[in-house]
Each structure stands twice: as structure tokens, then as C-alpha cells.
Amino acid sequence: xxxxxxxxxxxxxxxxxxxxxxxxxxxxxxxxxxxxxxxxxxxxxxxxxxxxxxxxxxxxxxxxxxxxxxxxxxxxxxxxxxxxxxxxxxxxxxxxxxxxxxxxxxxxxxxxxxxxxxxxxxxxxxxxxxxxxxxxxxxxxxxxxxxxxxxxxxxxxxxxxxxxxxxxxxxxxxxxxxxxxxxxxxxxxxxxxxx
Ligand SMILES: C[S@@+](CC[C@H](N)C(=O)[O-])C[C@H]1O[C@@H](n2cnc3c(N)ncnc32)[C@H](O)[C@@H]1O
Numbered sequence: 001x002x003x004x005x006x007x008x009x010x011x012x013x014x015x016x017x018x019x020x021x022x023x024x025x026x027x028x029x030x031x032x033x034x035x036x037x038x039x040x041x042x043x044x045x046x047x048x049x050x051x052x053x054x055x056x057x058x059x060x061x062x063x064x065x066x067x068x069x070x071x072x073x074x075x076x077x078x079x080x081x082x083x084x085x086x087x088x089x090x091x092x093x094x095x096x097x098x099x100x101x102x103x104x105x106x107x108x109x110x111x112x113x114x115x116x117x118x119x120x121x122x123x124x125x126x127x128x129x130x131x132x133x134x135x136x137x138x139x140x141x142x143x144x145x146x147x148x149x150x151x152x153x154x155x156x157x158x159x160x161x162x163x164x165x166x167x168x169x170x171x172x173x174x175x176x177x178x179x180x181x182x183x184x185x186x187x188x189x190x191x192x193x194x195x
């Protein structure tokens with residue numbers, strides 16, 4: 001089981017120390033509203049996905065940290081799964097939408113993790129990965145601080161995340177939130193579709 005001690009410790013404090021997420025901005029890159037199921041991977045306290053409950057039929061948050069998930073429960077989110085992205089306990093082709101907000105760089109073996117995500121995404125579905133843009137000086141500084149704090153995180157540039165998703169057959173486009181985060185939007189092609 002990967003080490004997630006810091007988030008276990010931070011769980012009860014997380015929403016007090018991290019600024020709230022403007023979820024409205026996630027509608028376009030996630031192609032919402034949508035029918036069906038949204039999976040928030042590394043979704044923690046639901047900071048980013050709780051505001052999307054009206055834009056999807058069902059929301060599931062999957063996270064390694066039970067204390068983080070307990071905060072999501074307080075927000076009235078009931079579909080909570082404690083699991084690592086490296087072993088997602090979901091059948092193939094299940095979710096219409098997926099999001100990974102500010103979490104991929106904390107996950108082990110990101111190439112394999114992105115493959116796990118795409119396996120559980122429905123053909124025709126959309127995965128949004130939001131990561132701090134490592135090209136920015138401030139983000140480089142954060143990456144250094146996380147290394148010094150022995151957090152084992154690795155922030156990859158958007159092009160590298162794009163290549164990871166493409167290696168698993170995803171069709172990828174890049175954008176940014178205009179506030180220092182990169183958006184990697186991955187569409188899972190329906191079998192037999194071109195491009
Ligand atoms: C910085 S927090 C982001 C939480 C949430 N996405 C947000 O934007 O508020 C990173 C989250 O990733 C989770 N995480 C780290 N490694 C994980 C793994 N291997 N599988 C699932 N979740 C993981 C942590 O427990 C933590 O809740």
C-alpha cells in the first residue's frame with residue numbers, strides 16, 4: 001500500500017487550509033453536464049467534485065485516505081471508495097466522466113495509473129487531469145518543497161502526461177485554467193472509431 005501518511009494527517013484540516021475550488025470552471029474541460037457516472041480519483045474531501053453533483057447523475061470519490069474521504073461524507077457524498085488508483089476496484093468501461101484534480105503527481109507509477117483510469121472509462125467518455133504547470137517558477141518551487149518534505153511527488157509537464165494517455169489509446173488535448181494549472185483532457189475512443 002503506498003504511503004499516504006500526510007493526507008491522512010491533513011484530512012480534517014484540508015478544506016480549511018486549501019482554498020475552495022471554482023467548480024463552474026470544470027464544466028467545459030469535463031464536458032458537463034452528462035448522464036451517468038463521474039469518478040473523482042484522488043478526490044479527497046470532495047473539494048473539487050462536490051459542486052458538480054447537479055451536473056451528473058452519480059458521483060463516486062475514490063481516494064487512498066480514509067480521513068480525507070470522511071470529510072467528503074460530511075458534505076453528503078455517499079459513494080466513497082478507499083482504494084489506490086493503481087488498483088481501481090471498478091469494472092472496465094464503467095464511468096462516463098473522470099477527474100483527477102491536483103492529485104496525479106502524488107500517485108505512484110503515473111503511466112500505469114493513467115492506464116487504470118482509461119480502463120474504467122467508458123468509450124466516448126472524458127477524463128480530465130488537472131496538474132500544476134511545472135513550467136511556472138512558483139510550481140517549480142512547490143515541487144522542491146514537496147521533495148524536501150519527502151512527499152514522493154513528481155509533477156510532470158503536460159506534454160509528458162499527454163504522451164502517457166496517448167500510449168493507452170486516449171485522444172488528448174491540452175489547455176490551461178489560466179491560473180497556473182494545466183488541463184489534460186483525454187477522450188476514450190469508441191472501438192473502431194477513427195482518429
Ligand atoms: C492534493 S490532494 C487533492 C484532493 C482533491 N482532488 C482536491 O483537489 O481537493 C491529493 C489526493 O490524492 C490522494 N492520493 C494520493 N495517492 C493516491 C493513490 N495512489 N490513489 C488514490 N488517491 C491517492 C490523496 O489521499 C489526496 O486526497
